[in-house]
Amino acid sequence: MTDATALIEGMGRAAQAAQGALAQAGAARRTAALIAAAEAVAAAEGAILAANAEDMAAAEARGISGAMLNRLRLDPGRLAGITAGLRAVAAQPDPVGATIAAWEMPSGLRIRRVRSPIGVIGVIYESRPNVTADAGALCLRSGNAVILRGGSESARSSAAIHRAMVAGLRAAGLPEAAIQLVPTTDRAAVGAMLAAQGLLDVIVPRGGKSLVARVQAEARVPVFAHLEGICHVYVDAAADPAKARRVVLNAKTRRTEVCGAAECLLIHRAIVDGLGAAIIADLIAAGVEVRGGAGLAHLPGVVAAAPDDFGREFLDMTIAVKVVDGIEGAIAHIARHGTRHTEAIVTEDREAAERFLAEIDAGIVMVNASTQFADGGEFGMGAEIGIATGKLHARGPVGAEQLTTFRYLVEGDGTIRP
Amino acid sequence: MTDATALIEGMGRAAQAAQGALAQAGAARRTAALIAAAEAVAAAEGAILAANAEDMAAAEARGISGAMLNRLRLDPGRLAGITAGLRAVAAQPDPVGATIAAWEMPSGLRIRRVRSPIGVIGVIYESRPNVTADAGALCLRSGNAVILRGGSESARSSAAIHRAMVAGLRAAGLPEAAIQLVPTTDRAAVGAMLAAQGLLDVIVPRGGKSLVARVQAEARVPVFAHLEGICHVYVDAAADPAKARRVVLNAKTRRTEVCGAAECLLIHRAIVDGLGAAIIADLIAAGVEVRGGAGLAHLPGVVAAAPDDFGREFLDMTIAVKVVDGIEGAIAHIARHGTRHTEAIVTEDREAAERFLAEIDAGIVMVNASTQFADGGEFGMGAEIGIATGKLHARGPVGAEQLTTFRYLVEGDGTIRP
Numbered sequence: 001m002t003d004a005t006a007l008i009e010g011m012g013r014a015a016q017a018a019q020g021a022l023a024q025a026g027a028a029r030r031t032a033a034l035i036a037a038a039e040a041v042a043a044a045e046g047a048i049l050a051a052n053a054e055d056m057a058a059a060e061a062r063g064i065s066g067a068m069l070n071r072l073r074l075d076p077g078r079l080a081g082i083t084a085g086l087r088a089v090a091a092q093p094d095p096v097g098a099t100i101a102a103w104e105m106p107s108g109l110r111i112r113r114v115r116s117p118i119g120v121i122g123v124i125y126e127s128r129p130n131v132t133a134d135a136g137a138l139c140l141r142s143g144n145a146v147i148l149r150g151g152s153e154s155a156r157s158s159a160a161i162h163r164a165m166v167a168g169l170r171a172a173g174l175p176e177a178a179i180q181l182v183p184t185t186d187r188a189a190v191g192a193m194l195a196a197q198g199l200l201d202v203i204v205p206r207g208g209k210s211l212v213a214r215v216q217a218e219a220r221v222p223v224f225a226h227l228e229g230i231c232h233v234y235v236d237a238a239a240d241p242a243k244a245r246r247v248v249l250n251a252k253t254r255r256t257e258v259c260g261a262a263e264c265l266l267i268h269r270a271i272v273d274g275l276g277a278a279i280i281a282d283l284i285a286a287g288v289e290v291r292g293g294a295g296l297a298h299l300p301g302v303v304a305a306a307p308d309d310f311g312r313e314f315l316d317m318t319i320a321v322k323v324v325d326g327i328e329g330a331i332a333h334i335a336r337h338g339t340r341h342t343e344a345i346v347t348e349d350r351e352a353a354e355r356f357l358a359e360i361d362a363g364i365v366m367v368n369a370s371t372q373f374a375d376g377g378e379f380g381m382g383a384e385i386g387i388a389t390g391k392l393h394a395r396g397p398v399g400a401e402q403l404t405t406f407r408y409l410v411e412g413d414g415t416i417r418p
Numbered sequence: 419m420t421d422a423t424a425l426i427e428g429m430g431r432a433a434q435a436a437q438g439a440l441a442q443a444g445a446a447r448r449t450a451a452l453i454a455a456a457e458a459v460a461a462a463e464g465a466i467l468a469a470n471a472e473d474m475a476a477a478e479a480r481g482i483s484g485a486m487l488n489r490l491r492l493d494p495g496r497l498a499g500i501t502a503g504l505r506a507v508a509a510q511p512d513p514v515g516a517t518i519a520a521w522e523m524p525s526g527l528r529i530r531r532v533r534s535p536i537g538v539i540g541v542i543y544e545s546r547p548n549v550t551a552d553a554g555a556l557c558l559r560s561g562n563a564v565i566l567r568g569g570s571e572s573a574r575s576s577a578a579i580h581r582a583m584v585a586g587l588r589a590a591g592l593p594e595a596a597i598q599l600v601p602t603t604d605r606a607a608v609g610a611m612l613a614a615q616g617l618l619d620v621i622v623p624r625g626g627k628s629l630v631a632r633v634q635a636e637a638r639v640p641v642f643a644h645l646e647g648i649c650h651v652y653v654d655a656a657a658d659p660a661k662a663r664r665v666v667l668n669a670k671t672r673r674t675e676v677c678g679a680a681e682c683l684l685i686h687r688a689i690v691d692g693l694g695a696a697i698i699a700d701l702i703a704a705g706v707e708v709r710g711g712a713g714l715a716h717l718p719g720v721v722a723a724a725p726d727d728f729g730r731e732f733l734d735m736t737i738a739v740k741v742v743d744g745i746e747g748a749i750a751h752i753a754r755h756g757t758r759h760t761e762a763i764v765t766e767d768r769e770a771a772e773r774f775l776a777e778i779d780a781g782i783v784m785v786n787a788s789t790q791f792a793d794g795g796e797f798g799m800g801a802e803i804g805i806a807t808g809k810l811h812a813r814g815p816v817g818a819e820q821l822t823t824f825r826y827l828v829e830g831d832g833t834i835r836p
Binding site for chain 2: 020103201254373416
């Protein structure tokens with residue numbers, strides 16, 4: 001057994017023991033821990049910002065780039081966001097024990113299906129130290145123990161936030177091992193987590209494509225994740241022009257680096273030179289590079305798309321545009337290039353909307369709304385630990401409720417089976 | 419690429435293509451196919467029984483044992499059971515497109531969570547030819563394509579039943595590739611199914627422990643299964659004697675070979691010589707071998723349990739019995755030896771019942787009822803493709819509804835995210 005395997009095994013056993021106590025402690029204690037953690041983070045502001053300043057200085061000394069530095073940086077405003085997030089999760093309904101369904105059988109059995117924690121969740125993330133609080137809070141809310149493994153750049157910041165989370169657990173009389181932070185930046189610890197069948201029940205990777213790809217390829221533990229969000233907006237011939245223009249512009253430009261950003265615009269052939277041209281002009285005016293497929297070269301400012309621009313996640317101010325032969329063409333293109341994340345249609349034709357809703361295989365399918373709404377907060381989940389594009393268990397935004405499983409509770413009266 | 423891999427890849431692609439059509443065809447067409455399949459099985463009775471007679475003769479020639487021969491055998495009564503099962507699934511509500519939840523957000527978005535098929539299900543089974551119809555029917559009801567791989571002993575019987583299922587699909591105008599049977603008994607085909615990531619979405623093994631263990635160890639595709647059903651009945655000090663006696667006797671003896679049969683009886687220390695002795699006498703009178711732990715040797719007919727009799731799946735007329743120090747002892751024993759299948763308490767003490775319901779981690783937790791009710795039919799699911807003891811997605815009996823995933827369908831009115 002390697003050191004990393006032994007470390008994760010010890011943490012996993014401690015997490016399993018803590019998880020039982022956490023689940024049995026009841027909603028009020030979990031809420032108290034979340035509120036105490038928010039208070040502890042606020043009280044530790046100086047220490048957390050000092051730790052973050054050390055992380056930032058070390059990162060700058062290593063020549064780390066602007067985007068990653070930005071993800072790493074904490075300031076009083078961002079810390080206030082973290083404590084507000086903790087309080088928001090504290091205010092959410094506690095899912096543990098909630099009855100999903102209840103019925104009675106002719107045998108006399110009374111059957112309830114109730115939510116239970118999944119068990120121990122592993123979260124593997126990179127430079128954003130706020131994940132320490134966000135993921136810790138959602139696991140605590142759902143009665144799961146969590147083992148957090150942050151990136152080396154944010155190690156001091158994450159440790160400082162983690163101390164505050166543990167103070168919250170302690171204040172509520174909950175076991176400290178319910179939220180653990182892997183105390184090493186040795187990459188072998190990630191491998192040990194991915195192999196920890198029987199100790200970890202699910203792994204959630206939070207980070208760039210290379211991290212998620214590694215986790216999906218290597219994990220022997222189930223994974224909730226999305227590798228890419230290649231989201232399409234299809235503008236139908238029956239689209240309302242004003243709605244189409246604002247939805248497309250928002251879907252692409254509100255934030256380009258998020259997984260719910262649109263990467264490809266599909267335009268019905270009949271409206272290319274009218275509404276299509278107007279939408280493309282809007283995008284270009286906003287600073288977007290428009291890479292057009294066949295039948296779009298005559299529009300001002302459009303550059304020619306390469307074949308691999310379709311099915312490509314740009315994550316910046318670039319969009320691929322394709323002319324399609326109506327809704328069948330759009331559905332076929334999405335089936336080929338989509339990543340089961342979020343897909344949208346803009347149309348006033350109810351039949352086209354219904355067909356799109358029925359036939360698109362994705363976690364989130366939208367009508368007349370921006371793909372940028374792909375977010376647990378915007379779905380009313382309060383917060384999310386990530387967005388999943390798999391088909392099993394959790395799909396779309398993953399909030400506290402999606403971090404639960406269920407049990408059937410069955411009551412009889414000495415009932416036996418004939 | 420081996421022949422087996424190429425075979426499964428071709429079947430998988432055909433299944434994916436068929437699945438889209440199956441899902442879009444609507445509930446009425448799926449129901450029509452199920453009814454037509456029932457009629458086709460009934461019409462093919464002679465051919466199916468002839469094929470089964472060949473399988474039986476070949477099995478007998480190979481010296482196959484009584485229990486396996488019994489699982490393999492079909493007769494007019496068993497065939498009537500198969501057609502009745504198909505009609506029952508046809509009468510079940512179709513889960514595809516059902517709304518699980520619906521809500522509206524302050525942004526104006528209207529969000530629905532609706533059921534969708536998972537995709538392509540692989541079913542790997544052994545000698546029971548009825549699985550061909552049962553599993554095919556549940557996958558059809560839930561809009562999933564299925565690839566069936568039966569055991570070599572039942573190859574002719576399964577092929578004859580499969581022809582009838584395909585006739586049902588054809589009669590309803592559904593693609594024949596929605597229900598495929600692997601046309602070879604080459605064991606490499608099983609390996610190819612277990613490795614078929616991206617083609618199969620879930621695998622369900624139906625068979626003995628060695629098959630399930632192989633599938634769980636090797637599969638790169640998610641698995642819905644239970645390896646063992648080590649079910650306990652805990653008789654509390656506050657148990658009603660009559661209820662306890664009939665529940666324990668039924669849980670052990672109704673059918674001993676099923677996964678929901680009780681394998682271990684836990685008795686509260688305070689009632690060993692009263693109710694405990696009566697229950698043990700009942701079991702012995704019924705022909706059960708009672709293997710008792712410490713504190714039971716003085717009871718007539720009890721043989722001494724070996725340490726590994728606890729946590730052992732007997733699947734016959736044998737039961738292990740242990741004296742425990744109240745509900746805490748029972749919960750601790752089950753946490754150590756249970757397999758998250760089905761666990762039961764017999765008590766009139768509401769507090770003890772609530773604690774058992776809250777603290778036992780198992781797919782099914784029962785109060786005052788026999789563990790033999792662990793069955794999709796007894797849960798009102800109409801039928802089950804198996805029982806799962808994993809924590810993710812499906813748990814307990816897996817019926818048509820549990821063979822679905824979900825999508826979020828979101829509607830706005832040109833709604834954009836600020």
